[in-house]
Amino acid sequence: MNSIKQPHIAVIGAGFSGAYLTKLLIDAGIRVSLFEKSRGTGGRLSSCSLDNHSADLGAPFYTPTTPAFKKWLDQQPDIATWNTKVIDFSGKTLPSETFHLAIPKQSSLTRRLIQGAHFAPSTRIAKISHNANKQDHKNSIYDNDGLLLGHFDGVIITAPAAQAGPLLNTTEIPRLATAYSNIANQITSQASWVQVLVLKSSDRITPDLIKGEHKLLFRCIKNSSKLNRTDGLGNDVWVIEANSEWSELNKNSDPENVRKQLTEAFLKLLPIQPEILATRTHRWLYARHEAVDEEFIWDSETCIGACGDWLAAHHLEGAWHSAKMLAKTVINKL
Ligand SMILES: Cc1cc2nc3c(=O)[nH]c(=O)nc-3n(C[C@H](O)[C@H](O)[C@H](O)COP(=O)(O)OP(=O)(O)OC[C@H]3O[C@@H](n4cnc5c(N)ncnc54)[C@H](O)[C@@H]3O)c2cc1C
Structure with a gap:
């Protein structure tokens, strides 16, 4: 050369x-x-739009484990930190957690x-x-x-x-x-089904992150609580992530069936039944890998x-x- x-x-x-x-x-x-x-x-790390809303469809945030990666994230002009209110799937309050994320969306x-x-x-x-x-x-x-x-x-x-x-x-x-x-x-790869729900404003759904042990769900993230993500109308946007085991088992399921199951499981966690304004179901075929x-x-x-x-x-x-x-x-x- x-x-x-x-x-x-x-x-x-x-x-x-x-x-x-x-x-x-x-x-x-x-x-x-x-x-x-x-x-x-x-x-x-990409984001999707539905109606006037945007939601992070892939990795919702960064969780640095080494000082080098944390330092790099802290130096990026479009990365901010997000303090979250966390509960588990049984409704128990967990210690709050802080994540790094890109603004105004992960793909920025x-x-x-x-x-x-x-x-x-x-x-x-x-x-x-x-x-x-x-x-x-x-x-x-x-x-x-x-x-x-x-x-x-x-x-x-x-x-x-x-x-x-x-x-x-x-x-x-x-x-x-x-x-x-x-x-x-x-290497083995694992699929992940993700469900985005736009809900009519409901002040009573207060946590930003719901996680823990669940036969179907991995975690539920209130996307509209993230920095610079509100739509101005006060609607809530949630991203519901199925767990790897369930996603792998249902890898080839009909998306409509997946939408129903994930939505139902999420609504069961809530004290109220909000009106659903829009939904989007996405399958990541190679979401995560067992790396070498x-x-x-x-x-x-x-x-x-x-x-x-x-x-x-x-x-x-x-x-x-x-x-x-x-x-x-x-x-x-x-
Ligand atoms: C739902 C979900 C949640 C996650 N949560 C977390 C988390 O909380 N924390 C965390 O650290 N990680 C998380 N991850 C994993 C994280 O997103 C990935 O580790 C990371 O984004 C991988 O980046 P990458 O560049 O290696 O691969 P990718 O992001 O997959 O990029 C590869 C790119 O190559 C393109 N491509 C493929 N084939 C071709 C071709 N033939 N020609 C042109 N382009 C091609 C693809 O379209 C893609 O854009 C999550 C992933 C998913 C799906």
């Missing part, structure tokens, strides 16, 4: 790891083209982090091909229709494990396929790699760490 030219990297996936990696590469003077199959950034952070990159939304990458005979730009990527999208010095996949594997295999580089399958054999200790995949000969929460650790902090460690390696290499 010619060190005088500005290297050009393709990043596949604009979730948290892809967005943070993009920021680190751009800050190091690397040109980045970012491809995302959805219409916007965020991945499993990823949208800012990708500034400076060429961003191609609604673009699903289906193939990566490597030409060892070329000096520069030796990796090419193609979309779902077989359209060539460009030639790059390096390609980094940040999709969840189950989607990253097939893409790495399209390179037809046995080393990459082996690196992935060695890791993939140790590998941190990232990087093949220095081809400059093709992968990072994300299925490497390092199975949550946002893991995605952040994996992207950071891979960016360090890529920057040193280029």
